[in-house]
Amino acid sequence: MGRLPCCEKDNVKRGQWTPEEDQKLSSYIAQHGTRNWRLIPKHAGLQRCGKSCRLRWTNYLRPDLKHGQFSEAEEHTIVTLHSVLGNRWAVIAAQLPGRTDNDVKNHWNTKLKKKLSGMGIDPVTHKPFSHLITEIATLPPPQVPNLAEAALGCFKDEMLHLLTKRRINIQLQQYGGGGVPAGMKHEDGKDETIEKIKFGLSKAIKETGMPPLDKPWEPVGATSGYIGGVFGSFPGSDNGFHYELASLDNEGGASPWGQSMCMAAEHHHGGLHEKVAEEERGGEDSVNRKETRNGESMFNSECSLWDLQSNDLMNPMI
DNA sequence: AATACCTTCAACCGCTGCGTC
DNA sequence: CGACGCAGCGGTTGAAGGTAT
Incomplete structure (x- = not known):
């Protein structure tokens, strides 16, 4: 027996959200919070399914979101983490305040992959x-x-x-x-x-x-x-x-951004692979598992983002 | 100016994991 | 222990806007 659909597709609106819908959702969540997404559209007077409301809120309406261009530092973080974690966008986004997994994924697919390829680096393996x-x-x-x-x-x-x-x-x-x-x-x-x-x-x-x-x-x-x-x-x-790397930018000059994309840090302690492997073996309790799944505790003070060694850049998960 | 092509990104879809009963 | 419901995740799609021809 298959699972029930998350909502009755015939009765829900799809596609772009209108400002009025955004307003209804935002004001409802401001008053009642985000518990039980299935009930939110009903109570907020929206012809949308709960999943659509959750996505709209988490990817666009949340007040703590950044909407502008990605900075070089953010791009650097994405590339570095991607070389270790692969397409685990939620974990990567958790390290970028104000960015969502969808933002990070879109930015990777539309900009960063091409940027790396243009520098002669394979975006899958992060090797030249x-x-x-x-x-x-x-x-x-x-x-x-x-x-x-x-x-x-x-x-x-x-x-x-x-x-x-x-x-x-x-x-x-x-x-x-x-x-x-x-x-x-x-x-x-x-x-x-x-x-x-x-x-x-x-x-x-x-x-x-x-x-x-x-x-x-x-x-x-x-x-x-x-x-x-x-x-x-x-x-x-x-x-x-x-x-x-002495990578060249479009004008033929050396790009410091490019230099950093492939370079592994010389120093290492702990390492992310161990943490990721530990996560996948299962944490000590469900709370810890949930935290690591959401990327909230994987990168703590013991393991700096930049303390990666060369092996960490050989994305083993792909 | 018109058309074709390309890029971006919001939104959707299907799947998985977790919590509850 | 299994079934079920929900939330979250990653992959994919398609509309809209931009650019090239």
Whole structure:
């Protein structure tokens, strides 16, 4: 037996809220609080379901909400926490006073993902795209094409954005305007773009001094590469992963914002992974579980936001 | 000026976890 | 212990406004 719907869909209004509805909801909540969302629309004289009222209140009407642009500090916090927590928007938003999970999620999806991609950083793993190439290069030749194909699938959207919206043309950058080699042209523009990306990446591997695909990677010292505006150095071991960015902004200058996006703090105590793992194992009591679920106690004075180590940035939850 | 395309973000949907009975 | 109801979460959608052609 399925669950009952949260409300009778036929009798409720949907879509944009009017100022009058906002006024009714706000004044009702100011007088009676937010207990029992199911009853609130009925008592407040609204033709809405309780869920819709709760969302409108928590995402828009709450008096403590900020509505303006995200600051650089807020963006920094989002990116740092996302690298550790993944898409746990409620926990991330709990660290940003006045911001809702919906705000954070929308800002991530519309701005920050593209910003990171534009800096050559994969927004899912928070590693530079060039690090992926290094990883591909460590594999024996038979595995390389398949992994590269899979990886390109993951980054397709971001790469397409770079290529189309930001007017970056791999064809011109990599081949000095010589054009795409024969056989890359397709009826479908996207397929052609993917072919350009594949060719560009393979070309980049050769030009950046990475080992040829038919030889094993030598993880001695650090090898530098330049892909998509990011210079990286890779000691070779995942555990020791560390890179510094000299990322370029749109004008070609070094961006301090970009430098911070990938850099793990040198110092570490406690660590967030342990806290998150602890949370997922279950807290000591239900109150604690509720607190950590809502992100209210996960980041206390013992574990500063910036006390992350390199491993913390290898988002293990994705 | 008209149209197509893109971006943003409010709102919705379905699922999950928790509390209560 | 299981069923049920509610609140909260993350993913997705679509309307509205902006920008490019």
